[in-house]
Amino acid sequence: MHRALPLSLLAMTLAGCTGWPTAGRHGFAEHTLAPTPDSQLACLVEALARARGRHPADAQPARLVIADQTLTRARREAGGDLSADAARSTAAVRALLATDLAAEECS
Amino acid sequence: MVRRVLGLLAMVLVATHAAAQTPQPLRPGDVLALTLPGEAAFARPFPVDRDGRIELPEAGLVEVAGLAPAVALERLRTTLTQYFRDTARLRLDIRERRLLVTVEGFVKTPGAVDLPAGASVQSALSAAGGLAPGAQLDRMQVRRGGQIIAFDYKAYLDSGDPQRLPRLQTMDVVFVPASPLIGNVQIELDARALQATGDAGEGGQAIKVFGEVRQPGSFAHRPGMTVVDAIMRAGGVTQFASVEQVRIIGAAGQPQLFNLKDHLDLGAARPAIVLTPGATVFVPRETDGIRAGAQIVYVMGEVFKPGPFETKDPLAFVDVLANAGGPTRYADSRQIRVLRQDGSVEVVDMAELTGSGGRGPIIRPGDAILVPEKADQTEPSWLKVEPGRAVYVMGAMQRPGRYEWSNEMSILDLLAQAGGPTPRSDLGAIRVTPMGGAPVVFDLGAYAREGGGRLALPLVRAGTTVFVPELPDDPRDNKSQWVRQPADRSIYVMGAVHAPGRYAFDPALSFLDILAAADGPTPDADLRQIKITHRDPARGQGPANRVSTTDLSRFFSTGDERLLPRVLPGDVIFLPNRTNAEWLDRSKEQTVRVLGAIARPGRYRFDDTMTLLDLLAEAGGPTPNALADRIVVVNLSCCRDQARSFDLLGFARTGDFASLPVVRAGDTVYIPDQSQSGWNQAMATVRDIVSILSIFALVGKI
Missing domain, CATH: 3.10.560.10 (Outer membrane lipoprotein wza domain like)
Known part of the structure; x- marks a missing residue:
């Protein structure tokens, strides 16, 4: 009996402290008012805002709408521990904004 | 005896003298002068009236006609004695014999x-x-x-x-x-008309002149009247008269032929026939006879004066044609035939001739020129255009049929001649098939839009068939006609549109045109996932078909034309249904799987404008026994997959949006229930341990 007590305590401890993943975050990263930590993303956010500003609000090119959406994804992924995915999404945004960006801008 | 004879002679002489001296008896019309001295009533003439009477003063009418003047005087004296004195002095003289x-x-x-x-x-x-x-x-x-x-x-x-x-x-x-x-009816006499029809008083004696004379009629016979007189009396011959064949039938019925031409040419050597009373003169038409001979050139068909023309010398074609009055407006002046005496045929094109300034081939006596009638396009007879000059127009044309072809024409001339295409014709796929050759497709619509010279037109020659296909009347009900529409001119629209089917299509048309032609998407159509199969024109011989997806709802939200796919004839457009789509149709990368203690677990469409909260709401929210503070999100990553948890209860308390985990299409969301909480897990473990220890205790006692 004196040997079973520590074993049961260990089991209780293990059951209560393990089995659940860490808390997620930044699933709504675009909502955060704080500046984007990633400088490249911040650069792209600004570039996209400039590009969209060149068109009337009711005549936005679909390319910029898609870029906006993809940039949101990249920001979410960057904040949500999916840095490799974020890099891909960022590259996709850069490709969509290729005509709006100067060479090497936001790279 | 001598005295007796002399006495008789004397008596005869006296009687003769007396007879010579006997005045003519009075008669009507004589005007008498009566003289009775002293009586003024007699100082006037006394005419003998038609009854032979004169009217005397006082005495009245006294008949004197037929009386010798002396006898009449005696009668007058006797009558007047009762009224006048001294009538013995009455004298009678004949003043005038009217x-x-x-x-x-x-x-x-x-x-x-x-x-x-x-x-x-x-x-x-x-x-x-x-x-x-x-x-x-x-x-x-x-x-x-x-x-x-x-x-x-x-x-x-x-x-x-x-x-x-x-x-x-x-x-x-x-x-x-x-x-x-x-005649027997009193009418105003028209002398000119009478003159025109003759002046014969009696039918039996009249000379009858008819046929090709200007004024046929019956004319009075005159002694010595000749046939020339009769013809001149009838106004002369007309231009159609056959003056060599004048026929005369005498009163006795014997026929006679008279050659007026010879008479006029030779004069006295061929005297004119003298007509007997009652003769008939007939001047026949010239065309009644046939002129033929080695010195004749014949001009037939559509000229103003067809007929034989005499010539001894060869003539230029143009001269002969001009003598025949030239072609009429119905003449096909491009296909004039010269039929040679030796049997050969030569075709003369007047348009070409006038263009070159030539006078055409030499026409010799015995040759014939045929000017054919222009082929009337409304003429039902097709025999007028020979196969070597015909082209065939079929299909959706106003006037399909056989048409005469000339090499200077183009297909446009031909189509215009055929009345142009009908409103339902498919101008994009006109098929031009030369005799014995492969068909060529001609896009008249593109030619009309983009223009082009003659080189852009397909070559048409005699014998070519031009077929203009027809568009179906109704794409939804063209079951009997769909074969008439070639596959390479069709586009296919299927799925959630109001009128799916096979539509005639043109590369110049757009995606929206065909979608509108199919009456647009149904309300259930999934506009985000429109599939277009871009088929290889070579149909398997070239590169493989390509499939693209079009998000039409994004086009509607942005209006960006570049989102619309370019579709071509042969492509297939499929609009999937949004509400009852096959789950297999959505790939795992396109959806988020929501599992566990949720009202409506399942696969959900998701995009990056949404968050985990939208997803939970769409799935009906966690059930009451859900472990809402341990919602798990499994991220499908390119490189390193991961799981994150979300405390919905904690979020509800704090409103910390930063605590929302990242969710993207392809991820999985799991909502555990209360049985999987840490406390429950621990309690279960304790229960297990207690159970094991109890077993050990029992085993130890034994």
């Missing part, structure tokens, strides 16, 4: 006329007002007692010979008959 004549018949004022002595018939007619129109001049009469003296007044007028007229006597009746031409 003619009392009656003019009757066709004169203007018939009746009695009083003429001076020696007056002629003409004076009588004149006194009666002259002849009335329609009077028969050659058969006038003078009636004297019971005697009728006929005379020809016309002959007198012609000759002026007074011997042709009878000498008038008093009490004569001059009768002017009517011409038989005026």
Whole structure:
């Protein structure tokens, strides 16, 4: 009996402290008012805002709408521990904004 | 004896003398002068009236006609003795012998006329007002007692010979008959018309002239009248008369042929035939006979004056044609045939000839020129265009059929000639098939839009078939007609549209055109996932077909034309259904799987504008036994997959949006239930341990 007590305590401890993943975050990263930590993303956010500003609000090119959406994804992924995915999404945004960006801008 | 003879002779001489001295008896018309000295009543002339009487002063009428003047004087004395004295001194003289004549018949004022002595018939007619129109001049009469003296007044007028007229006597009746031409009905006489139809008074004696003369009719016969006289009397021959074939039938019925041309050419050598009374002259039409010979050139068909033309010398084609009056407007002047005497045929194109300034081939006697009639396009007979010159227009044209072709024409000329395409024709796929060659597809619509020179037009030659296909009347109901629409001109629309089907399509049309033609997407259509199969035109011979997805809802939200795919004939457009789509149709990368303690677990469409909260709401929210503070999100990553948890209860308390985990399409969301909480897990473990320890205790006691 004196040997079973520590074993049961260990089991209780293990059951209560393990089995659940860490808390997620930044699933709504675009909502955060704080500046984007990633400088490249911040650069792209600004570039996209400039590009969209060149068109009337009711005549936005679909390319910029898609870029906006993809940039949101990249920001979410960057904040949500999916840095490799974020890099891909960022590259996709850069490709969509290729005509709006100067060479090497936001790279 | 001698004395007796002398005495008889003397008596005869005395009687003869007495007879010579015997004055003419009085007659009507005589004007007498009666003289009775001292009686003024007798100082006037006393005319003998038509009854042979004179009217005496006081005594009245006394008949004196037929009495010798002496006898008449005696009778007058006897009568006047009762009223006058010294009648023995009465004297009678004939002062004037006038003619009392009656003019009757066709004169203007018939009746009695009083003429001076020696007056002629003409004076009588004149006194009666002259002849009335329609009077028969050659058969006038003078009636004297019971005697009728006929005379020809016309002959007198012609000759002026007074011997042709009878000498008038008093009490004569001059009768002017009517011409038989005026008929039995009194009408205004038209002298010109009468003249035109002849002047014969009697049918039996009249010369009948008919046929190709200007004024056919019956004409009075005159002695010595020849056939030329008769023809001239009938106004001469017309231009159609066959002057070489004049026929004369005498009163006895014997026919005779007269060649007027010869007569005119040779004169006295061929004298004109003298006509007998009642003869008939017929001038036939020239065309009644056939002229043929080695010196004739024939011009036939659509010229103004077709017929044979005499020539001894070869002539230029143009000269012959000009002599025939030239082609009419119905002539096909491009296909004129020259039929040579040796049997060969030569085609002459007048348009070409006039362009080059030539005079055409030499035409020799015996040759024939045929100017054919222009082929009338509305003419049902197709025989006029020979196969070597025909092209065939079929299909959706206003006037399909066989048309005459000339190499200077283009297909546009042909289509225009055929009335142009019908409204339902498919201008994009006109098929031009030369005789024995492969068909060529001609896009008239593109030519009309983009233009192009003659080189852009397909080559058409005689024998070519031009087929203009027809568009189906209704793409939804073209089951019987769909074969008429070629596959390479069709586009296919399937799925959630109001009128799926096979549509005629043109590369110039757009995606929206065909979607609208199919009456647009249904309300259930998934506009984000429109699939387009871009088929390889080579149909498997070239690169493989390509499939693209179009998000039409994004087009509607942005209006960006570049989102619309370019579709071509042969492509297939499929609009999936949004509500009851096959789950297999959505790939795992396109959806988020929501599992566990949720009202409606399942696969959900998701995009990056949404968050985990939207997803939970769409799935009906966690169930009451859900472990809402341990919601797990499994991220499908390119490189390193991961799981994150979300405390919904904690989020509800704090409102910390930063605590929302990242969710993207392809991820999985799991909502555990209360049984999987840490406490429950621990309690279960404790229960297990207690159970094991209990077993050990029991085993130890044993």
